Amino acid sequence: MLIGFGCLLPLLAWLSPLGFAPTLAFMGLLSLPALRARRADRPVLVIVLAGSVWFSASILWSPFRPDELEDATALKVLAAVPLFAGAICAARAAAPELLRRALLIAVIGLTAYGVLLTIEGLSGAAIYQWVRASTGDPIRPDLAARNVARGAFVLSVLAAPAAAAGWRLGLGFGPALAMAAGIIAAELGFDSDAPVLALLSASAAAGAFALAPRLAPRLMGLAALVVVLATPGVIWGLQAAGLYDGLMQAAPLSWAERMGYWSHAAARIAAHPLIGWGLDASRTMSPDIILHPHNGPLQLWLELGVVGAALAAALWAMLFRKASRERADLSGAAMAGAAAAYFSIAAVGFGVWQDWWLALGVAACVLCTALDRLSPAASAAPRSSPDTD
Numbered sequence: 493m494l495i496g497f498g499c500l501l502p503l504l505a506w507l508s509p510l511g512f513a514p515t516l517a518f519m520g521l522l523s524l525p526a527l528r529a530r531r532a533d534r535p536v537l538v539i540v541l542a543g544s545v546w547f548s549a550s551i552l553w554s555p556f557r558p559d560e561l562e563d564a565t566a567l568k569v570l571a572a573v574p575l576f577a578g579a580i581c582a583a584r585a586a587a588p589e590l591l592r593r594a595l596l597i598a599v600i601g602l603t604a605y606g607v608l609l610t611i612e613g614l615s616g617a618a619i620y621q622w623v624r625a626s627t628g629d630p631i632r633p634d635l636a637a638r639n640v641a642r643g644a645f646v647l648s649v650l651a652a653p654a655a656a657a658g659w660r661l662g663l664g665f666g667p668a669l670a671m672a673a674g675i676i677a678a679e680l681g682f683d684s685d686a687p688v689l690a691l692l693s694a695s696a697a698a699g700a701f702a703l704a705p706r707l708a709p710r711l712m713g714l715a716a717l718v719v720v721l722a723t724p725g726v727i728w729g730l731q732a733a734g735l736y737d738g739l740m741q742a743a744p745l746s747w748a749e750r751m752g753y754w755s756h757a758a759a760r761i762a763a764h765p766l767i768g769w770g771l772d773a774s775r776t777m778s779p780d781i782i783l784h785p786h787n788g789p790l791q792l793w794l795e796l797g798v799v800g801a802a803l804a805a806a807l808w809a810m811l812f813r814k815a816s817r818e819r820a821d822l823s824g825a826a827m828a829g830a831a832a833a834y835f836s837i838a839a840v841g842f843g844v845w846q847d848w849w850l851a852l853g854v855a856a857c858v859l860c861t862a863l864d865r866l867s868p869a870a871s872a873a874p875r876s877s878p879d880t881d
Contacts, residue, residue, distance in 0.1 A: 493519050493582050494590065497858065498598035502605035505646040506620070512646075513572070513847035516854050520578030526585035527578045536810050543803040544570060547771060550796055554770025565772050565845045572847065576854040583861035591862045592661065598859065599658045599667050602650060606670035609647060612640050613677030637682045644678035645837060647671055648690035649852055652698060652829025653859035656822040660866060683746070686841050690833035697832035698825040705820040709828050713812030716835055720805035723789035723839075724765075727758040750787070750840065756780035757790040768797030772845070784843035788835075791844045808835065823864035830856040 497519055504511045529537060548566055558564045583591065612619055617636040624631045631639070651671045658667030672691060679688045700708040730736040740751040760769060760777065773795050774784045785791050792801045808831075815827035834853050842849045 493523055493579075494586055494594035494858070494862065495597060497579075497855075498594045498596075498601060501598050501650070501855070502601035502608075505602070505605050505643040505650075506608065506640070507623075509642050509646050509852070510848045512851035512855060516579050516851040516858075517572060517575045519582065520575035523578040523582035523585075524574070526581040527574065528581055528584070536807065539803055539807045539810065540573065543800070543807070544573065546796060546799055546803065550768060550771045550800070552770070553767065554773045554795070555776045556770070556772040558772075563772075568847055569845060569850070572850065576851065579854055580857050580861055583858045583865065586862075586865075588866060591865055595657045595859070595862050595866070596661050599654050599661060599663060602647065602654045603658070603663075603667040603670045605643070606647060606667070606672070606674035609640070609643060609674030610670075610677040613674070613679075613681030616681060641678055641682035641684040644675050644682070644684045644687040645690070645841070646852060648675050648687035648694070649830060649833045649837070649856050650859060651675070651691065652694045652833060653826040653856060653863055656826035656829075657859065657863050660822050660863065685746075686837050689840070690836045693836040694829035694833040698829040701815065701817075701825045701828040702820050705817040705824055707816075709812045709815040709824070712815075712828065712832065713809035716808040716812060717805040719835075719839065720789045720792065720801055720808060723787065724758050724761045724793050727754055727790075728762070731755070731758070753781050753785045754787055754790055757785040757787070757794050761790070761793045764797065765793070766797050766799070768793065768795045768800060771795055786841060786843075788838035788844050821867055823860065823867045826863055827860045830860055 497515070500511075500515055504515060548570065551566055561567070586594070608619065616633060617640040620640050621631060621633065621636045624636070651668070655668035655671060658664070675687045675691050678684045697708075697712060700712070727736065730739065736751070736755065740748050740755070743751060756777070757774070760781075774781050774791060785794060789801065789804075792804050796804075812828065812831055815824045815831065817824040834856065838844065838849075
């Protein structure tokens with residue numbers, strides 16, 4: 493399963509990022525026999541279970557009612573939890589030699605995709621358009637650019653673990669440079685600035701980890717917790733000071749549109765701060781908010797209130813904390829970098845509940861887990877039983 497996953501990564505990133513959800517779900521389904529909960533997982537499991545209960549209960553007061561199964565967010569996310577966990581556990585259970593082979597395939601594929609994305613960014617997605625035309629499904633240049641640009645988001649989240657794995661496998665700086673070039677070319681060609689922000693965030697997080705491997709991830713987790721909890725208050729403060737409208741007018745068009753959504757979301761949050769408006773309520777708030785606020789913390793506050801935001805903040809703090817080490821190593825740097833990249837994009841981009849976006853985070857976890865299993869410390873330590881690990 494992991495080798496197949498490694499082969500599919502560049503194809504999904506380029507041709508169908510939406511395919512991450514069914515791919516990871518199928519991988520997790522076939523890997524369910526490997527599903528184990530370790531002692532170290534218990535705090536995260538408690539938060540996930542509590543969040544699932546609150547997440548499901550919020551349907552009761554949400555104004556949104558799905559007409560189709562595809563729009564049943566609660567059903568999809570709750571079903572995905574054990575499947576995505578199974579995919580991560582596959583990386584825990586696989587033999588080291590197979591993990592090494594799967595990681596090598598993934599790194600080579602993502603390196604090649606970095607080169608391809610560089611060409612696409614400089615040529616206006618010419619190769620993608622040629623492929624679509626050759627298969628009898630031509631696409632307008634602007635839509636092709638939008639689709640290819642989405643792959644830059646994928647690469648920016650997976651770049652840290654893939655680059656670290658490339659170094660561990662003896663490939664040097666080549667994979668990191670190729671992936672960084674692809675992300676930057678996408679920004680130049682398609683005005684895709686969020687992936688560059690994620691690349692910078694990942695680099696800064698990995699650098700901070702190298703300097704302080706025990707303290708830096710804990711501080712990053714604390715910072716993520718504060719961002720999730722304080723985001724509405726920051727907007728209210730800027731509005732009260734009379735600064736928000738000026739900042740919105742000075743911002744580029746895409747950011748000004750986001751800030752407009754954020755302003756409306758903050759006003760709605762102020763009306764129902766404790767329990768929120770309910771799951772997917774933002775989809776009923778058009779034209780003030782189109783689909784979602786394009787800000788993860790605001791969407792959590794808007795739909796799940798302070799309860800949901802607090803649970804999400806605690807989860808992020810724990811995820812960053814998992815990268816903490818007594819000594820710097822590649823797996824810890826990869827975890828810190830991937831978490832920082834994902835968090836930075838979630839703060840300004842996609843909807844929290846988009847299944848492909850959640851699956852992309854799981855894909856990063858799979859790569860980080862596989863890399864961690866190949867760390868010298870893991871190789872030297874005896875394997876413990878699932879009950880005591």
